[in-house]
Amino acid sequence: MKTPFGTTKDGKKITHYKLTNQSGMSVDIINYGGIISSMEVPDKNGVFGDVVLGHDNIKDYEEKSDYFGCIVGRFGNRIAHGKFSLDSTEYKLFLNNNGHTLHGGQKGFDKQVWEAKSFENEDTLGVKLSYTSIDGEEGYPGNLKCEVTYTLTKDNALQIDYMAVTDKTTVINLTNHTYFNLKDGGNSSILDHQLQIDASHYTPVDEGLIPTGEIIPVAETPFDFRQPKPIGKNIAVDHVQLNYGLGYDHNYVLDKTDNALEPISKVIEPESGRILEVLTTEPGIQFYSGNFLKGNITGKHGITYQHRTGFCLETQHFPDSPNQPHFPSTVLKPGETYQSTTIYRFKVQD
Numbered sequence: 001m002k003t004p005f006g007t008t009k010d011g012k013k014i015t016h017y018k019l020t021n022q023s024g025m026s027v028d029i030i031n032y033g034g035i036i037s038s039m040e041v042p043d044k045n046g047v048f049g050d051v052v053l054g055h056d057n058i059k060d061y062e063e064k065s066d067y068f069g070c071i072v073g074r075f076g077n078r079i080a081h082g083k084f085s086l087d088s089t090e091y092k093l094f095l096n097n098n099g100h101t102l103h104g105g106q107k108g109f110d111k112q113v114w115e116a117k118s119f120e121n122e123d124t125l126g127v128k129l130s131y132t133s134i135d136g137e138e139g140y141p142g143n144l145k146c147e148v149t150y151t152l153t154k155d156n157a158l159q160i161d162y163m164a165v166t167d168k169t170t171v172i173n174l175t176n177h178t179y180f181n182l183k184d185g186g187n188s189s190i191l192d193h194q195l196q197i198d199a200s201h202y203t204p205v206d207e208g209l210i211p212t213g214e215i216i217p218v219a220e221t222p223f224d225f226r227q228p229k230p231i232g233k234n235i236a237v238d239h240v241q242l243n244y245g246l247g248y249d250h251n252y253v254l255d256k257t258d259n260a261l262e263p264i265s266k267v268i269e270p271e272s273g274r275i276l277e278v279l280t281t282e283p284g285i286q287f288y289s290g291n292f293l294k295g296n297i298t299g300k301h302g303i304t305y306q307h308r309t310g311f312c313l314e315t316q317h318f319p320d321s322p323n324q325p326h327f328p329s330t331v332l333k334p335g336e337t338y339q340s341t342t343i344y345r346f347k348v349q350d
């Protein structure tokens with residue numbers, strides 16, 4: 001179902017798409033930022049509830065959003081000092097985060113209006129979004145043609161397929177920044193959610209949340225989520241990395257060794273019985289525990305988002321990869337196709 005979603009400050013009309021599958025799960029998408037604005041999934045009693053944070057109008061997305069539900073690009077997470085070099089040319093980006101570049105810069109993909117087309121197949125339905133970022137936009141080289149396809153399947157999974165091509169060598173790292181709260185969509189803390197991530201290593205950061213370049217074990221640290229544990233269990237431990245992140249805001253190095261689409265993370269919310277499984281082709285995932293939410297944004301359903309009332313699991317290549325030659329490469333060359341897939345799949349506890 002397609003309905004108008006208002007007009008941006010610069011006069012662009014925004015469209016809202018509602019995808020509903022055979023079991024009643026729905027996903028709402030707007031073509032401003034490719035934002036997932038709602039996801040209604042059943043709990044253990046079959047009661048549907050919205051499990052993502054967001055707004056119900058375009059003005060609030062433009063003025064009061066903290067990357068709620070959006071597509072992040074051209075480069076997810078941070079690039080140190082907003083600088084990188086390719087073929088001995090240095091490129092400079094807008095510094096929007098304490099002297100560094102975060103989530104694409106000043107006007108990243110989260111603030112662009114995407115072209116949208118809905119589609120329906122026998123068992124699935126979705127929206128295909130397209131955006132061409134022109135050569136030099138936000139300082140990045142190359143005309144970059146991107147397509148992001150959201151597909152809702154009959155088994156309550158939302159599949160996100162990313163695709164891009166360039167006409168000059170460039171860097172790319174696309175992700176989605178949905179904040180989940182499986183209990184109540186952001187009305188209460190996420191600290192009781194039980195999280196599991198198939199990662200025995202992570203990339204520690206400095207004070208500016210830039211990776212130091214090390215890849216270190218999670219074993220015997222608060223970062224060990226190899227077995228499910230409540231997000232809040234060790235979050236208050238006095239650990240330098242938790243102090244820098246103000247909680248969890250770190251890239252996990254997934255244990256899988258190829259780029260196959262595999263389950264890599266699971267979240268269980270004990271009260272509602274809702275379960276979220278994450279599958280990805282990416283080598284990393286940013287686990288962010290909503291540390292910057294501080295009760296100054298009121299979203300849909302009249303909910304004011306307090307500290308740690310949403311968490312993000314952003315599948316990605318590692319932050320600052322353009323400056324860390326030993327991290328998996330984020331370089332895209334003309335003639336190559338960037339492809340990446342992530343699935344958020346919902347289940348309930350038996």
Ligand code: GLA
Pocket residue numbers: 066067077102209249286288292312
């Ligand atoms: C990412 C970053 C965080 C923060 C959030 C948005 O998860 O790693 O540091 O910027 O996005 O607030």
